[in-house]
Amino acid sequence: MSGITIALSKGRIFEETLPLLAAAGITPTDDPEKSRKLIIGTNRPEVRLVIVRASDTPTYVQYGAADMGIAGRDVLIEHGGAGLYQPLDLNIARCRLCVAVPEGFDYAAASRPGSRIRVATKYVKSAREHFAAKGVHVDLIKLYGSMELAPLVGLSDAIVDLVSTGNTLRANHLEAVEDIMDISSRLVVNQAALKVKRELLQPVIDAFAGAVKP
Ligand code: ATP
Ligand code: PRP
Numbered sequence: 001m002s003g004i005t006i007a008l009s010k011g012r013i014f015e016e017t018l019p020l021l022a023a024a025g026i027t028p029t030d031d032p033e034k035s036r037k038l039i040i041g042t043n044r045p046e047v048r049l050v051i052v053r054a055s056d057t058p059t060y061v062q063y064g065a066a067d068m069g070i071a072g073r074d075v076l077i078e079h080g081g082a083g084l085y086q087p088l089d090l091n092i093a094r095c096r097l098c099v100a101v102p103e104g105f106d107y108a109a110a111s112r113p114g115s116r117i118r119v120a121t122k123y124v125k126s127a128r129e130h131f132a133a134k135g136v137h138v139d140l141i142k143l144y145g146s147m148e149l150a151p152l153v154g155l156s157d158a159i160v161d162l163v164s165t166g167n168t169l170r171a172n173h174l175e176a177v178e179d180i181m182d183i184s185s186r187l188v189v190n191q192a193a194l195k196v197k198r199e200l201l202q203p204v205i206d207a208f209a210g211a212v213k214p
Contacts, residue, residue, distance in 0.1 A: 001051075001211065002046070002047070003046035003048065003198055003200070004046065004047050004048075004067045004068070004116055004197060004200045004201060004204070005048050005049075005050055005065070005066045005067050005068075005114070005195075005199075006048070006050070006066060006067070006068050006070075006204075007049075007050050007052050007056075007060040007061055007065075007066035007068070007069030007070075008032075008049055008050075008052070008057070008069065008070055009051070009052060009053060009054035009057060009070075010032045010033060010051055011033075011054075011057075012031055012073040012092075012093050013033035013054060013070050013071075013072075013082050013092070013093055014033075016090075016092035016093055016178055016185075017070055017092065019089075019211060020090065020092075020211050020212075021133075021210035022063055022064070022209075022211075023208065023210060024203070024204045024206045024207035024211075025043075025044065025207070026042050026043065026044055026047050026105060026204075027042060027043040028041075028042050028049055029041045029042060029043065030042050031175070031195060032051045032142075036172045037051075038051050038052075039051075040052060041167065045166055046200065046202050047069060047204075050066055052066075052069075054071065054072065054075055054197070055078070055079075055122075056092075057070065057075065057188070058075060058076055058079035058081070058084060058188060059062045059079065059106055061083075061084055061188050061190050062079075062082055062172045062190070062193060063083075064127075064188070064190045064193055065108040065142045067189065067190050067193040067197060067200075067201060068187060068188065068189045068190065068193070068201060068204070068205075069073065069187075069188050070090060070092075070185050070186070070187055070188070071185060071186060071188055072093055072185045072186075073127065073181070073182075073183045073184060073185070073186060074097055074162060074183050074186070076186060076188070077125055077126050078122075078123060078124070078125050078126070080125075080187075081110050083190065083191055083192075084189070085188070085189045085190075085191050085194055086186050086187070086188050086189075086210055087187055087189060087205055087209075088186060088187040088205065088208055088212065089184055089185075089186050090184065090185050090186060090187055090208065090212055091184050091211075091212055091213055091214070092184060092185045093163060093183075093185045093192050094164070094165050094182070094183065094184045095128070095162045095163060095164040095183050095186060096161055096162070096164075096176075096179050096181070096182055096183060097116075097125050097126060097160065097161070097163075097179075097180040097183055097198060098118075098160070098161065098162075098163045098176040098177075098178060098180060099102045099130070099158055099159070099160055099170050099174060099177050099180065100148075100158065100159050100160075100161060100163070100177065100180055101151060101157065101174065101175065101177055101179040102151050102152070102173060102174055102175075103173050103174065103175050105151075105158075105205040107158070107177040107178070110157060110158070110176075111134060111136050112132075112136075113134065113135035113136065114135060114136075114137070115136055115137065116136070116137040116138070116139065117131070117137070117138055117155045117157050117158060118138075118139045118141065118156045119131070119138050119139070119140055119156055119157065119158045119159065119160055119213075120140075120141040120142075120143050120147055120150035120151070120155055120158075120159050121141070121142070121143065121147060121160035121161065122142070122143055122144055122145065122147065122161070123139065123161075124142055124161050126160065126180060126181070127140055127180075128140060128161040130160070130178075130180045131169065133149045134192055138174070141156055147159040147161040147175055148161065148168055148169065148172040149172070151174065152172060152173075152174075153193075156176075156185050159174070160180065162183060187198060187205065189201060189205070
């Protein structure tokens with residue numbers, strides 16, 4: 001394939017990437033929210049987009065099935081980043097990775113060094129590192145979504161999840177009790193593709209860099 005393939009997930013990453021693509025002179029020919037197509041063309045014949053699950057983006061780029069992609073820091077930490085060059089923080093899809101518990105739960109007592117806590121999360125690597133650094137024994141329960149439900153039905157004491165407005169926590173009578181890290185999305189590029197296709201990829205990287213909002 002002589003052109004370039006960019007991996008994006010539907011929803012907020014696709015929406016927030018559109019202005020960056022525009023800055024690189026790239027306009028998708030379909031809207032992934034309306035079309036069922038997984039390979040989307042653009043106004044530039046040498047550029048195509050592939051629509052993947054957010055947590056799969058690093059995998060497509062790692063194996064060179066896509067030359068570049070956009071993924072959240074949360075997803076990149078869980079993936080590990082092997083084979084990926086990460087030239088830019090795009091400052092999009094911003095949120096925080098937090099520990100949250102039911103309102104009124106005594107988190108200070110439950111998270112003293114040496115204590116044991118049950119935590120449900122999609123972000124097991126980040127959660128494991130966070131509690132290890134605090135000296136807290138953690139029993140991790142891997143979930144794939146709707147983490148907020150877990151403490152409400154006795155599956156866990158706490159969750160580690162993304163928080164933006166806080167609306168989801170409030171609606172479920174949970175509260176954030178600890179920030180683990182700030183999250184935004186990054187441009188990831190296949191390291192081999194960057195060498196072989198630099199003439200095509202570098203102008204896109206440069207255009208994205210020029211369009212990043214502070
Ligand atoms: P998957 O489809 O793989 O399960 P997902 O449902 O988390 O992943 P999105 O909801 O599209 O996928 O989120 C994509 C990225 O956007 C996340 O990896 C994270 O970095 C960021 N993000 C998630 N939730 C929010 C939010 N509420 N506000 C801002 N950014 C968010
Ligand atoms: C994310 C995250 C929280 C929610 C937080 O879910 O997993 O549930 O956003 O945002 P808030 O603080 O603004 O309420 P998302 O909207 O991506 O839904 P999904 O991952 O379950 O599809």
